[in-house]
Amino acid sequence: MSATLDLSDALQTFLAEQGFPRDAVNVFNKDKATPLMLAVRLAPPALARELLAAGADIHAENADGNQALWLACVGENAENIRLLIEAGADIQHVNCTGATPLMFSASSGRARAVAQLLAAGADPAFETGLGLTALDMASTQECLTLMRDSVRRRKKP
Template structure:
């Protein structure tokens, strides 16, 4: 008898993952950070999982039950989620951004307790100034920019924080395939870039040219932002559609030094 087709795992933002944890009583939650980090702190109900223990859990869990995996920044969790997906688990999720953003999202009020019409006067004015419909947090403006993207591009940290708290889509892409994280790098606002990383931005999103935010910061001589992305776990080995990596696009000695370990 033929095996059922494998269902790909899904990546969730921290807010989406927190909502899933609240809603699914039979959810199995795994922490795949190192054991020492797990012992120091972990989410309530999370079980530590190492690679050699995956077969044990594969045999123990119902394949129809949801499985959610988190790590430090959302990279290793994808590897573990793929393992469960390979074993035909139907509902497997990896948390973008990892432990910290997920812990923060769980500590915050549930999304339904924060109505979308509770925008501050500053946010309401921002939406009006840029001709976004009132209350439509993910509306598209010129060039496909959502309010979150526009605020990130302008370095409006207070607007970005409020939009994130209200549930604006962190992973939306503009007409060029860029997310708010890329646009925050354009603004050169390190605190804003870090906030979007902490919120669970996809570090290795590739735009329509195959370029990542890491490549952009390297090619535009933004070493401080480049360092932030590397520390968060951005992959320096990703190649764009011209087959170039960040190290090959570095525009300054400072950027090249940060990427020299990736040159081989």
């Protein structure tokens, strides 16, 4: 006999609006995204927190090999990024193109996400198969400065 999840009305409504069953936290939609992936990008932190408490898989991957942390960086909601990092999200996860969440955030100018990822230990010098780093991909001066400062701090004895 399986246990029934006691999900809030707000979460059940969100799930239904996104095309998921009202009681499922670890299913994929037609785009191979999970409720958590969509919630951390689109919804307030309370829904992401509830999904995590209900056992949502932070390591599930979408069709591009991205995990929920990547999608949280797309939405650049600081609280959702924090929740995932505290829940054990892999900050160095590499997607099918060889990119990390830090690389995406730097290349798209999401400085707040860059700062959070760096504070959590993301490596700005990590290289793709083509030898590119998040430093190489920085699209704004702010992102570049954040990463350069992080590299300098790491090199100090």
